[in-house]
Amino acid sequence: MNNPPPAEEPLRPHTYDGIQEYDHRLPNWWLVTLYGSIAFAALYWLFGFQLELLPEPGAALEEKMKANALAAARSSGEISNEILWSMSKDSKVLDAGRAVYQSTCASCHLPDLAGAIGPNLKDATWIHGAQPMDLVKVVTSGVLEKGMPTWGPVLGKTKINEVTAFILSHQPNP
Ligand code: HEC
Known part of the structure; x- marks a missing residue:
């Protein structure tokens, strides 16, 4: 391995065909988008379909x-x-x-x-x-x-x- 991973990014234990993966933390913008859309979907479902507060x-x-x-x-x-x-x-x-x-x-x-x-x-x-x-x-x-x-x-x-x-x-x- 030419580039040993920095200490704070541990390697994941598995190896596939001799390939190993870093255990990267996902970037914040990506996490915010993911959790944001989950929260939006939940609120939209609640207000739009359960409480019927949103205009049709x-x-x-x-x-x-x-x-x-x-x-x-x-x-x-x-x-x-x-x-x-x-x-x-x-x-x-x-x-x-x-x-x-x-x-x-x-x-x-x-x-x-x-x-x-x-x-x-x-x-x-x-x-x-x-x-x-x-x-x-x-x-x-x-x-x-x-x-x-x-x-x-x-x-x-x-x-x-x-x-x-x-x-x-x-x-x-x-
Ligand atoms: C020269 C005076 C005069 C002018 C100018 C005038 N009116 Fe009249 N209008 C009257 C009178 C008097 C009556 C009541 C008619 C009745 O007792 O049957 C009346 C009645 C009405 C009514 C019916 C009210 C009701 O209780 O049914 C409307 C609506 C009306 N006028 C609109 C207008 C509009 C709009 C204009 C302008 C384009 C106008 N008038 C200009 C004298 C006038």
């Missing part, structure tokens, strides 16, 4: 698919209660809706939606229905005999949807 992998995907479907529906001009609720959480839509509201609606409904000539739009009381599509309808067609103008021809669909989303953002999410 499919749930995030489903959420994303739903959001994509809503976004697609929105950009196609389709509108529904669900789409309007989703718009009411989109800060870009809300910025646009706020601008329309403050310039067009605030004179009668007040800048903070508390109501004056027109009724309060941030409480739970609705004359014409509480569903998002009810709001779209009343904003589009107005209630001329009560003093709510017809906004459909003035604002167009996009702005009406945006201002409706802005009003909805003051309502508790269903």
